[in-house]
Amino acid sequence: MAKEFELDMSAFIKAMEQLPEKVGQGAQAGLEKIKDDWVKEAQHVAPEDSGNLHDLITGEVRGQGANGFIEIDGNADTMKGGDSFNYAYYIHEQNAGGKSLRTDKNPNAIKKFLDKPAEDNLDKWQGWMEDEVKKALGEWSE
Secondary structure, eight states: OOOOOOOOOHHHHHHHHHHHHHHHHHHHHHHHHHHHHHHHHHHHHSOOSSSHHHHHOEEEEESOGGGOEEEEEOOOEEEETTEEEEHHHHHHHSGGGGOOOOOSSOTTOOSOTTHHHHHHHHHHHHHHHHHHHHHHHGGGGO
């Protein structure tokens, strides 16, 4: 004799409907955390003369959730010969004209002050992103 039964799938269906939103919230939290660390790491290795470049390194999360991305900016202008000169671009993108960096004020200074921290921290940041998404998913991530 066959038995009939019904499953209440309402909790599962509700959780599945909330899944994209929860993943997006976790991704957004991860991006914010990574952005803050990237700015801090870039400031740590930015060449320092007046401190202007260090202070002008900023980050912003653009987009939302899983479609978001981080934009780090390190523009620093000065006047040279009556013209505006972006020395952050000169150092980072033009290899400081092949010149050496002064390291008396920051012994950690490197030319690729935006790129190198990203390369060095990629695995750590990937872990942070995964952790934030899992945290947002709660019991569904176990």
